[in-house]
Structure formats: C-alpha cells, structure tokens
Amino acid sequence: MRFRLWMYFFRQALTSILNNRVFHAIGLSTMVVSLLIFGTFLILFVNLNAWLGGWGQSLTMSVYLKDGTSETKNDEIASLIRKLQGAEIKRFISKEGALRDLRKALGSHAGLLEGMSVNPLPASFEVIFKDGDGQKTDPLKMKNELESIEGVDEVQYSEEWLKRFKGLMNMVRLVGFIIGGLLCMGILFIVTNTIKLTIYSRRGEIEILKLVGATDWFVKAPFLLEGVIQGILSGIVALLALFAGYLLLSAKKMHFLGLAVLDFVFLPNEYVFSILFISVALGLIGSFIAVGRFFDV
Amino acid sequence: MIQLFHVFKNFGSNVALRDVDLRIREGEFVFITGPSGAGKTTLLRLIFGAERPVSGHILIDGINLNRISRTKLDLLRRKIGFVFQDFKLLPRKTLFENVALALEVTGERRSFIRKKTHQALRLVGLAEKQTAYPLQISGGEQQRVAIARAIVKDPLILLADEPTGNLDPELTKDIMVLFRSVYMKGTTVVVATHSRDLLEDTEQRTILLNRGRITG
Ligand SMILES: Nc1ncnc2c1ncn2[C@@H]1O[C@H](COP(=O)(O)OP(=O)(O)O)[C@@H](O)[C@H]1O
Numbered sequence: 001m002r003f004r005l006w007m008y009f010f011r012q013a014l015t016s017i018l019n020n021r022v023f024h025a026i027g028l029s030t031m032v033v034s035l036l037i038f039g040t041f042l043i044l045f046v047n048l049n050a051w052l053g054g055w056g057q058s059l060t061m062s063v064y065l066k067d068g069t070s071e072t073k074n075d076e077i078a079s080l081i082r083k084l085q086g087a088e089i090k091r092f093i094s095k096e097g098a099l100r101d102l103r104k105a106l107g108s109h110a111g112l113l114e115g116m117s118v119n120p121l122p123a124s125f126e127v128i129f130k131d132g133d134g135q136k137t138d139p140l141k142m143k144n145e146l147e148s149i150e151g152v153d154e155v156q157y158s159e160e161w162l163k164r165f166k167g168l169m170n171m172v173r174l175v176g177f178i179i180g181g182l183l184c185m186g187i188l189f190i191v192t193n194t195i196k197l198t199i200y201s202r203r204g205e206i207e208i209l210k211l212v213g214a215t216d217w218f219v220k221a222p223f224l225l226e227g228v229i230q231g232i233l234s235g236i237v238a239l240l241a242l243f244a245g246y247l248l249l250s251a252k253k254m255h256f257l258g259l260a261v262l263d264f265v266f267l268p269n270e271y272v273f274s275i276l277f278i279s280v281a282l283g284l285i286g287s288f289i290a291v292g293r294f295f296d297v
Numbered sequence: 298m299i300q301l302f303h304v305f306k307n308f309g310s311n312v313a314l315r316d317v318d319l320r321i322r323e324g325e326f327v328f329i330t331g332p333s334g335a336g337k338t339t340l341l342r343l344i345f346g347a348e349r350p351v352s353g354h355i356l357i358d359g360i361n362l363n364r365i366s367r368t369k370l371d372l373l374r375r376k377i378g379f380v381f382q383d384f385k386l387l388p389r390k391t392l393f394e395n396v397a398l399a400l401e402v403t404g405e406r407r408s409f410i411r412k413k414t415h416q417a418l419r420l421v422g423l424a425e426k427q428t429a430y431p432l433q434i435s436g437g438e439q440q441r442v443a444i445a446r447a448i449v450k451d452p453l454i455l456l457a458d459e460p461t462g463n464l465d466p467e468l469t470k471d472i473m474v475l476f477r478s479v480y481m482k483g484t485t486v487v488v489a490t491h492s493r494d495l496l497e498d499t500e501q502r503t504i505l506l507n508r509g510r511i512t513g
C-alpha cells in the first residue's frame with residue numbers, strides 16, 4: 001500500500017477522533033480503567049508469586065539423626081549434606097539442645113519432662129535450600145537423598161505448605177484469566193461501539209465516498225486505524241498510570257499480611273508488551289467488527 | 298459507451314422501467330426527458346450501478362454491470378461523474394474539500410489533487426469561494442460545486458439528474474454552457490430533465506421516456 005494513502009488514512013483517523021472527541025474520550029477512559037484493573041491484578045500476581053515463591057525457595061528441612069552417632073560421624077554427615085545442590089546447614093541441634101528447646105517451648109509445663117530418665121529427642125541438622133541459577137529445589141528428591149545418607153534417621157519438611165502455595169497460585173491464576181477474559185470482552189465492546197458511533201456520525205461522508213468510487217477498503221481503513229490508535233493510546237495511558245501508582249506505593253514501606261515486603265517489583269517487560277499488544281489487538285478487532293457492514297450504495 | 302438491453306426495473310408493484318433498449322455512443326450528448334415519475338432518475342442510477350435491473354443487461358464501456366464485482370464497480374465509478382439532483386455535498390467540508398473528495402479516493406498525489414480541484418472550481422466559476430461551506434452559498438452555486446465534483450476526475454461519462462431543476466433561465470443557460478464544454482472535451486454527457494424549455498433551442502439527441510418506456 002502506498003505511503004501517501006496511509007498518510008491520508010492517518011489524517012482521516014485523526015480528524016475523526018478530533019471530531020468525535022467526546023465518544024473517544026469516554027471510550028478511552030473506560031478502556032484505560034479496564035486495563036488498569038487488569039494491570040493492577042497482574043502486578044499483585046507477579047509480586048505475590050515472588051514473595052510466596054521466595055518463602056518456598058528457602059525451603060527448610062529438619063534432618064533427624066539416628067541415636068548415638070559419634071561427633072566425627074556427625075561431621076561426616078554435615079559434609080555430605082553440604083555437597084547437596086543449594087544446601088546450607090543453618091544449625092546443628094544436639095539431643096541436649098533439642099531438649100532445652102522443648103523445655104523452653106513448654107514453659108511452665110516443663111515439669112512434665114522431669115520424670116524422664118533418657119532423652120528421647122534426636123539430634124538434628126536444620127538445612128536450608130536456596131534455589132541456584134534458575135534451578136528449583138525439588139523437595140522430594142532432596143528428602144530422599146538426605147535419607148540415604150548413613151546415620152540419618154528421618155527428614156521432615158512442610159510439604160503441606162508448598163502444596164497449599166501451589167494451589168493458591170493456581171487459584172489466583174484462574175481468577176486472573178477470568179477477570180482478564182471479561183475485561184477483554186468489555187474492551188472489545190467499548191471499541192466496537194465507539195467506532196460504530198464515529199461511523200454513524202460520518203455516514204453522509206461514507207455514502208458520498210462510495211458514490212465517487214471509493215473502494216470498501218478505502219472507506220474502512222481510517223476506522224480500523226482509529227481503533228488501533230485508541231488501543232495504543234489507552235495501552236500507553238494505562239501503563240503510565242500503573243507505573244505512577246507503582247512508584248507511589250513502592251516509595252512507602254509496603255506491608256502485606258503483616259510482613260514488611262522488601263521488593264515490590266513492577267511488571268516485567270514481557271507483561272508490559274503483552275498489555276500493549278492486547279490493547280492494540282482489541283482496538284483493531286473491535287473496529288474490524290464495527291466496520292463489518294457497510295451499506296451498499 | 299452505454300448500452301441497455303431489455304432492461305426492466307420495478308420497486309414492488311411500481312414499475313419504473315419497461316424493456317428499455319438504448320445505445321449511447323462515446324462522446325455523445327444526450328437528453329433524457331419525460332414527465333416526473335417517468336423513470337429518468339432510475340435510468341441514470343442503473344447506468345451508475347447504484348441500482349440493479351430486475352432483468353436485462355447494462356454494458357458500460359463494454360463491461361456488463363450484472364457480472365461486475367463490487368471492487369470493479371467502485372473503480373468504474375471513478376470514470377463516471379454523477380451530478381445528483383440533491384447535490385449530495387458535505388455540509389461540514391469546504392467547497393474545495395467537497396470537490397477534492399472525488400480525487401482523494403483514487404489515491405492521487407496531493408499536489409495533483411489540488412491542481413485539478415482548482416481547475417474544476419475555476420471552470421464552474423467558484424474559485425473565489427473555495428473556502429466557503431455549502432450552506433453559505435446559493436442553490437445555483439451548490440449545483441455548480443456538484444458539477445465540479447463530477448468533472449474533476451475527467452470522467453468518460455457525465456450523468457446529470459435535473460441539473461437545472463429550480464434555476465432561473467439565466468443560470469440554466471450557464472449550466473448548459475458548462476455541460477457543452479465538457480462534451481467538447483470528448484466526455485459522453487447524459488442529462489435527465491423534465492423541463493421542455495431546456496430542449497427548445499438544442500438540436501441534441503433526445504430520448505423521451507414515458508411511464509418507464511422509451512417513446513421517442
Ligand atoms: N427507491 C424507490 N422506491 C420505490 N419506488 C421508486 C424508487 N425510485 C423510483 N421509484 C418509482 O419509480 C418510478 C420512476 O421514478 P424516477 O426514476 O424517480 O422518475 P423521474 O426521475 O423520471 O421522475 C416512480 O413511479 C417512482 O415512484
């Protein structure tokens with residue numbers, strides 16, 4: 001397609017936007033609000049995932065030792081544990097230490113322990129796993145490896161928490177898809193009707209264009225461009241507003257579920273481009289639906 | 298240039314054209330006349346492809362309108378200028394923009410469009426008023442803008458529907474002079490009119506329509 005034709009379409013689209021600025025302003029602001037809702041949800045999702053994932057990342061396991069292991073044996077076990085991917089020994093809890101902890105935990109009920117002749121509590125290592133470069137720790141595999149070390153009796157970690165975390169994130173994702181889908185349909189509806197209104201306001205001109213030999217494509221192209229411009233504008237405005245809101249919030253100390261959240265991050269680039277792409281695509285599809293039918297002249 | 302073979306057209310029970318056979322050669326100047334309701338407008342609209350015949354064939358420049366695609370018809374219309382009875386000017390565009398519209402759809406250069414639009418407006422004597430809006434000028438002037446828009450693309454065929462409808466005799470003469478000059482440049486001109494006055498002092502070929510039938 002020739003460049004000057006595109007320039008013509010572009011001028012037509014801009015003129016039409018200016019002439020129908022009220023429709024466009026309404027359409028644009030509703031679109032921006034929809035995109036903002038969606039973007040806010042995405043930011044929350046991304047951060048929630050990072051925070052909760054962060055807890056999951058510093059997976060802690062308690063490695064209980066068999067009774068009566070010698071000190072050298074313990075050192076041997078410790079060095080084997082350290083060889084595991086991402087493993088770090090946080091502390092060693094001796095049998096006595098475990099009993100002391102238990103006493104402290106029982107507090108005023110510590111008297112219950114007085115009658116015991118032997119210490120039934122095992123010694124243990126508390127091990128933290130940190131995710132390496134892009135590698136997630138597989139808790140089950142680690143548990144098996146730890147248990148295969150000689151002198152290790154049992155390994156415990158909170159599987160429940162991990163499962164619940166995954167389940168929660170899947171729920172959040174599902175809700176996100178539903179909200180996103182509904183908002184997309186809403187935006188499509190808005191664009192289609194905005195463009196339909198501008199088409200209606202220019203129906204006299206369209207009739208005459210057809211009478212002087214304009215092709216359908218020639219009549220439709222400016223309206224398609226109008227939808228795309230609306231998509232680009234609302235995408236950019238929504239992202240800027242989102243970023244401004246992000247700056248405002250992250251400047252203050254964020255507290256989430258009583259926890260001071262250290263890194264509150266903005267959307268990664270691919271999400272930013274996705275939002276822009278989606279708004280442009282919706283602008284194009286919406287205007288495409290709107291120009292679908294042109295009265296035959 | 299224009300050929301009609303056994304063309305019928307009706308609107309419901311209202312028969313507008315009956316078995317119309319017609320041949321207009323390239324570069325001819327033809328009047329179509331007859332009383333109001335005879336079918337003159339319908340005939341022009343059929344030639345323009347704005348209506349389709351119920352039966353029969355219409356050939357324009359050798360192209361059968363029954364077999365033409367939508368896009369081809371759009372392209373064919375660029376070779377046909379139509380002066381509508383109600384002018385069909387856009388009230389929110391200047392006279393210049395109204396005339397230029399007929400060239401813009403062809404995707405021509407802006408400089409070329411500007412030049413041709415000026416020429417056309419000068420030809421109809423409205424060069425000075427090009428920045429005015431249709432509602433700021435008289436009916437006779439609107440008529441001339443409509444003619445300028447129809448001839449700005451140098452059409453092969455110029456169709457005019459009652460172009461002197463409600464103009465005084467002086468203006469009517471001016472308009473006819475205009476059509477004559479277009480005809481002199483080789484354009485096929487077809488003018489529909491119910492006014493007999495228009496025909497008195499011409500020796501042009503005249504097709505008489507009566508209740509949808511050619512009677513002379
Ligand atoms: N769009 C239409 N719908 C219904 N009837 C029409 C339509 N156009 C024309 N007619 C009828 O066709 C006949 C011819 O009309 P027309 O071609 O306008 O005549 P003229 O231009 O000679 O006055 C008239 O009886 C008119 O009522």
Ligand SMILES: [Mg+2]
Binds near residue numbers: 337382459
């Ligand atoms: Mg008529």
